[in-house]
Amino acid sequence: xxxxxxxxxxxxxxxxxxxxxxKGALQDLFAREYREVAAVNDISFTIPQGEICGYIGENGAGxxxxxxxxxxxxxxxxxxxxxxxxxxYLEREKFVNGIGVVFGQRSQLWWDIGVIESFQLxxxxxxxxxxxxxxxxxxxxxxxxxxxxxxxxxxxxxxxxRMRCELVAALLHNPSIVFLDEPTIGLDIVVKSEIREFLKxxxxxxxxTILLTTHDLQDIEALCSRVIMLDAGSIIYDGGLDELKxxxxxxxxxxxxxxxxxxxxxxxxxxxxxxxxxxxxxxxVATALIPVDTAVSDLFSRVLGAAEVTDVQIxxxxxxxxxxxIYSSGSAEKPGAGGILHV
Amino acid sequence: xxxxxxxxxxxxxLTMLAYRVNYYSGILxxxxxxxxxxxxxxxxxxxxxxxxxxxxxxxxxxxAVSWMARAFYFNNLDREIATEIRxxxxxxxxxxxxxxxxxxxxxxxxxxxxxxxxxxIPGMIIAIILFPxxxxxxxxxxxxxxxxxxFSFLINTQLNILVGLMAFFIENNDGLxxxxxxxxxxxxxxxxxxxxxxxxLVSIMNFLPFQAITYLPGSVFTGRVQxxxxxxxxxxQVLWFVILLVPMIIVWRAARVRLFxxxx
Amino acid sequence: xRIAYYVGLIWEYFTNYMKTRLxxxxxxxxxxxxxxxxxxxxxxxxxxxxxxTETLGGFTEAEVVFVYGYFMVPYxxxxxxxxxxxxxxxxxxxxxxxxILTRPAHSLFxxxxxxxxxxxxxxxxxxxIIMIWSGGQLGLDMQWWFIPVMILMVIGSTLIYxxxxxxxxxxxxxxxxxxxxxxxxxxxxxxxxxPITIYNRVIxxxxxxxxxxxxxxxxxxxxxxxxxxxxxxxxxxxxxxxxFFTASLLLWNTGxxxxxxxxx
Numbered sequence: 001x002x003x004x005x006x007x008x009x010x011x012x013x014x015x016x017x018x019x020x021x022x023k024g025a026l027q028d029l030f031a032r033e034y035r036e037v038a039a040v041n042d043i044s045f046t047i048p049q050g051e052i053c054g055y056i057g058e059n060g061a062g063x064x065x066x067x068x069x070x071x072x073x074x075x076x077x078x079x080x081x082x083x084x085x086x087x088x089y090l091e092r093e094k095f096v097n098g099i100g101v102v103f104g105q106r107s108q109l110w111w112d113i114g115v116i117e118s119f120q121l122x123x124x125x126x127x128x129x130x131x132x133x134x135x136x137x138x139x140x141x142x143x144x145x146x147x148x149x150x151x152x153x154x155x156x157x158x159x160x161x162r163m164r165c166e167l168v169a170a171l172l173h174n175p176s177i178v179f180l181d182e183p184t185i186g187l188d189i190v191v192k193s194e195i196r197e198f199l200k201x202x203x204x205x206x207x208x209t210i211l212l213t214t215h216d217l218q219d220i221e222a223l224c225s226r227v228i229m230l231d232a233g234s235i236i237y238d239g240g241l242d243e244l245k246x247x248x249x250x251x252x253x254x255x256x257x258x259x260x261x262x263x264x265x266x267x268x269x270x271x272x273x274x275x276x277x278x279x280x281x282x283x284x285v286a287t288a289l290i291p292v293d294t295a296v297s298d299l300f301s302r303v304l305g306a307a308e309v310t311d312v313q314i315x316x317x318x319x320x321x322x323x324x325x326i327y328s329s330g331s332a333e334k335p336g337a338g339g340i341l342h343v
Numbered sequence: 344x345x346x347x348x349x350x351x352x353x354x355x356x357l358t359m360l361a362y363r364v365n366y367y368s369g370i371l372x373x374x375x376x377x378x379x380x381x382x383x384x385x386x387x388x389x390x391x392x393x394x395x396x397x398x399x400x401x402x403x404x405x406x407a408v409s410w411m412a413r414a415f416y417f418n419n420l421d422r423e424i425a426t427e428i429r430x431x432x433x434x435x436x437x438x439x440x441x442x443x444x445x446x447x448x449x450x451x452x453x454x455x456x457x458x459x460x461x462x463x464i465p466g467m468i469i470a471i472i473l474f475p476x477x478x479x480x481x482x483x484x485x486x487x488x489x490x491x492x493x494f495s496f497l498i499n500t501q502l503n504i505l506v507g508l509m510a511f512f513i514e515n516n517d518g519l520x521x522x523x524x525x526x527x528x529x530x531x532x533x534x535x536x537x538x539x540x541x542x543x544l545v546s547i548m549n550f551l552p553f554q555a556i557t558y559l560p561g562s563v564f565t566g567r568v569q570x571x572x573x574x575x576x577x578x579x580q581v582l583w584f585v586i587l588l589v590p591m592i593i594v595w596r597a598a599r600v601r602l603f604x605x606x607x
Numbered sequence: 608x609r610i611a612y613y614v615g616l617i618w619e620y621f622t623n624y625m626k627t628r629l630x631x632x633x634x635x636x637x638x639x640x641x642x643x644x645x646x647x648x649x650x651x652x653x654x655x656x657x658x659x660t661e662t663l664g665g666f667t668e669a670e671v672v673f674v675y676g677y678f679m680v681p682y683x684x685x686x687x688x689x690x691x692x693x694x695x696x697x698x699x700x701x702x703x704x705x706x707i708l709t710r711p712a713h714s715l716f717x718x719x720x721x722x723x724x725x726x727x728x729x730x731x732x733x734x735x736i737i738m739i740w741s742g743g744q745l746g747l748d749m750q751w752w753f754i755p756v757m758i759l760m761v762i763g764s765t766l767i768y769x770x771x772x773x774x775x776x777x778x779x780x781x782x783x784x785x786x787x788x789x790x791x792x793x794x795x796x797x798x799x800x801x802p803i804t805i806y807n808r809v810i811x812x813x814x815x816x817x818x819x820x821x822x823x824x825x826x827x828x829x830x831x832x833x834x835x836x837x838x839x840x841x842x843x844x845x846x847x848x849x850x851f852f853t854a855s856l857l858l859w860n861t862g863x864x865x866x867x868x869x870x871x
Contacts (some may be wrong), residue, residue, distance in 0.1 A: 018361070022353075025360040029461075034364070068868055073708040075864045089864065092710045101709040108706055112627040122618045125717075127612060191823055307660060364782035366790075372791040378810050380799045387660045394659045419790075426696075518641035524793075525641075529648040535655050578807035 002082070003177050003209040004047040004070065006059065006248075009079035011040040011065050015310065025041040037320050039065040041233035042079065049176070052203050052210040054220040054241075057230035063213040066230070070211070071101050084177060097126060097340050100170035104182035109154045115165050116150040118171060125243055126173035133172065134153065140168045144198060160191035167198065176203075180212035184219055217319045237326065253315050254299060255287045259308035262286065270306045274298060348449045355453025359461075366461065373414050373466050373471070380406045380534075381474050389573035391409060395538040401565045402536075403447045404477050407470040408564045409533050409557050414498040416556065418451045421520050424507025437602065444504060444595060479566055487573035491560035495506075499556050501587040502527065508591075511598040532558030541586040552583040616712060620720040639726045642686075646679060646730055648798060665804030670832055671801065673741040677828035678800045679734025685725035689719055689769045691776045692789060694764035699779050704866055715773065715859055738831075745832070753831065760827035760841070763848035767822045768796075770851030773859055780862030792818075799824035804836075815840070822847050 018024065022128040030219060040062040047053050057063050066076040069081060072088030072095055081088055086095035102108070109118040123133045130326055141147060144164045154162060163183065170178060180199075184192045200223060202208050215219060220241065228243060229237035239243060262285035268278060275294055280286040296314065303309065360366075378388065388399045392552055424447060432501055436443045479485055506523045510516045528534055530553035537548050537558045548554050559576040562568045568576055589607045653675060654811050657668040666674070698704040698718065707717050775789050799820030803811055814821040827844045829837035 022357065025357045027358050029363055029366060065868070068705065071709055073705050074866065074868055092708065093713065095712045096709050103705065106702060106706065110623065110627075113623055114626075117623060117626060121619055121623055124616055125712060126637070289789075364778065365788060368788045368791055372788075372795060375810070375813065376794055379795075379806065382806045383656075383663075383801060384809065386664050386802075387656055389660060389662075391660075465646065516637075518638035522637075522641035522644050525645045525648050528794075529651065534648075534652055539655050539659060541655075541658065 001049055001085075002046045003049045003051070003084065004045075004211065005082040006066075006070075007044045007080040008042045008044050009040055009044070009066070009069065009081060010038060010077045011069060011074060012038050012064075012077045018046070038233050040069070040076075043230075043235045045235065045238055047209060047211065048206045050203065051226060052212070052223050053226045053228060054224035055111065055148070055211055055213045055228050055230065056215075056217070056220065056323065057213075061230040062233040065179060065232055067179055067211070067213060068297075071179055072096060072098060078319045097173060098176055100173070100175035100178040102163075102166050102170045102178070102180045102183050104180070104185040107154060108166055109162070111155050112153055113183055114151045114153055115146070117155070118165075118169060119150075120174055122169055128173050132174075135287060136172060136174060137168070140171060144168065144194075160187050163191065163195065167195070169340050173203070174206075175208070177209045177211070180210065180214075183212060184214060184216055192216070192219070193222070199223060205223070221319055229323070231327065233259075236290075247317065251289055252296065253287050253289050253337050254296065254316070255285065255307055255313040256303060256307075257311035258284050258286070259310050260284075262307060264305075266292055271299065272301065278322060297316070309326045348363055348445060350544075351446055351449035352453035352456065353494075353565065356457045359454055359457035369462060370415070370466055370469070373410055373462065374469050377407050377410045377470050377474065380410070390593065391492040396538060396567070397538070400475065400477055400530055402568065403538060404565045405561050407467070407474060407476045409561045411463045411467045411470065412492055412495060412557060412560060413489070413528075413533055414466055415455055415459045415492060416499045417458070418454050418500065418503060420447055420451050420500060421523065422505040423447070423450075423505035424504060425510035425516055425520065428508075439600070444591065447504060448500060451503070452496070455496050478563075479564060481569070483573065484563055484566060484569065486561055487577065488564045491563055491573075491577055491580055494577070495556045495560055496582055497584050498552055498580065498587060499527065501591060502552070504595060505587070505591055508553040509592045511594075511601055523539070527553055527556060532561060536561070536603045552587060555580045555583045613712070613716065616716075616720060617723075620723055621725070624723050624725065632799070635726065638724075639729060642727060642730055643733070646733065649675065649800075650791050664805035666802045667745075669741045673738055673745065673832060674825055674828040675800050676734045676737030676741060677760075677831070678738065678797075678824040680731045681768055681823055683727045683729070683731030683734060684761065684765045685768040685772075686730070687724050689765075689772065690722040690724045691718070691772050692725075692847050693722070694718065694789075695779045699866075702868060705868060708863075708866070714863055715856070723821040742831070747831065756830065760830065760844050763845035764823040766848030766852040767819055767844070770848070770853075770855040771818055773855035774851075777858045777862040779853070780865045796820055796823075796862055797825075801825065819847055819851065 009162050013036070014034045015037050016028075017035050019027055019033075043062075043066070055063055055066065067203065069076050070083055070088060072092040074087045081332065084095065086098075088133075109111045109115065112120065119133075119137060123130075128136075141150065142169065146161075146164060146168065149161055149165065151158060154165070167183075180249065181201075184195060188197070196219060199210060199212075203210055210223070212223070224241055227237065227241050228235055230327065263283075264278065264280055267280070267286055267288075271288065275291055276299060277289045278286055279289070288299060288303075290296065300312075377533060384406060385399070388402065392398060394402075414519045424433075428435065433443075436446075467476075471478070479488065502523060506516065506520055509519055513519070530548060530551060532538075532554055537545060537554050540548065559568075559580060562577060563573055650672070653668070653671055656663065657671070661667070663671060669828060698707065704714070707714050710717060772789065772792075775792065778788060797820075798810075799814055799822065801824075802819050803814060804824050806814070811821075821840070822844045826837055826840040829840035
């Protein structure tokens, strides 16, 4: 069964067009102009049960808007959504019993009372039986090492401690789908990797479907088998992380250090006919990017024959770079052979 | 430097313009307020010529001008300051190269300018059309009233800032803010002119700043205070403005110390 | 089943409220006192006015005080359970509505529960005392039907109050102004407490059918004062309560669908 099915989903926002200056503001008081902007633009995807899917995109790409529609917070302008068999916004109160949501930027917990009090309250809100609650809480508390934190008020917790508590709060009712909106934002490396481990384990042992948005691609590499990449409201890539890497990341970067100053014109002249893109750091340092079907040895023979090279480094492109490239090109279409990467 | 502060006035003015629903409902609500108090006072007079030194006609004018003055001087600086203190953004204000209290004053004045031109003047016109309001005839009364109106704004804003800054010392000053609002509405003479209060209360009022906000300018507008008397009541306002600067500065100093010691 | 769930939640949130409050005890008392002061100023208005007149629209001082006492009862209940003052700031601007909408209880109900304000009930108790005291002055004899009718009327009035404020709050979903227009209502909500006949037709219609605050004061209270002229209106109180409350829920439920979320 599919955990999430989305078909031609769209969300338009009406944005007020402010006219500048005092005169404009006065005009706005009596008559307004609006512009429709599609935050999410007819996207479709399905996520099967038990998958961990990363949802990435630049700020304003429409990630949060999608998550909010999937969790029943926002009503879509058009299109179909089914999550756990429900249309989220139609049967919101029933539907949310089956999902857990964590917003990295906003707390789900009550600020002034002890963490355990918040959990108790959530138990009532979700109608979890006392015994189920105990069992689940004990597991989670032990797994995330929260024992000493339980009696402290949320405002006295560090960000990392709070985020672990947020996870517990979202999981107390044993949801089958968990939505995480930037769960690792602002956390240190240790806490980040703890949370990743925990999510992986949750997915493995309980079969929980997880959809997370993040800016930290290491989250994606550590967790996700699948990535959906969003740009300006449209999906530009949907597929496995490995595939993304093999299609895009197989290019290599070769960094040369020269003994004598070289010019950009010289560099391009040496590799004329080869699908190479140069970026120059200084007169003495330049990097050549070559696609997978070009042998490094070809590049070497050209450059070593023409210039005095003191040092060479070869590196695979990282996911970070791949994603940056895709963003700047605005499309995940693989460039044709011999095409030039936009760096 | 001063152009920086002028900018705060301008920006607040433009911000106020952005809230259309507030604007329209504000005009309606203020008209309704004047109407209700107009008819209530009509019923209280019930044909009597004069009560507590006010003729029925003066009362009508007083009600209209007091509510419209409130439409001008009212602002939520207390709430804004308290919010900034509670969510900690005030710390940022301390590292900026300006005086926080002055900036707040300027923002309040920007709002006041908006309220004066967009609320008070149109509201007053509506009130004049709907109710038998008598405008002052002497230019001295007009000038006196407008100057005093500005001091009403200053004094009310000073009180707002003081109450807002209290959030440094008590965790939740919502109650205090509500209390201030109620006290200002009642004891400034907005709901009842001061002369209607029993004698002992009037003498207490004379030692409090509230009457300077509504009652004194209202008295000038209705013509109950004229000629050199205007200078006298204006003097009382100026005096309160100066006196209130003292606790403002003291509280501000104490607040800074507290912020630096506790780290917000 | 659903009702038991919601009642359970009320209790759960109430105990949490108490736990929070015990950490901020000083605020608790400031809040209670400011509440009472707010009520006191309104009583002061009544006393001052009646120092200058015998009757107001055919109502004596004791009768007007009795009406005010009645008003305090539903008002206290409303303030305790349906506290929407900071809705715009907290739930729309700061985006806490997101969190509310991911939980399996009606959104409005959750907001009520998160803003429970039990100290307001003290006002209701004082209102009852005022009714009994001024009723004694008026020589009203306790009748068997007073208590059941009182309960019915208070429920009706509270629902009207709730309905008006839910409608005004729902405006936040439709308009561009984050803070909404509720603060403007502070004064208007008190106008239903005076004999409505002193106002002119337009204001009477507004206070009866548009912002029906007259049903949270003069109309139902007139029933106990055995004022024949308002009998029909008095019995309309529970009907209006149901109508307004239902309408407000419909408006809210539609409004929530337009919620746009805060920030990104």
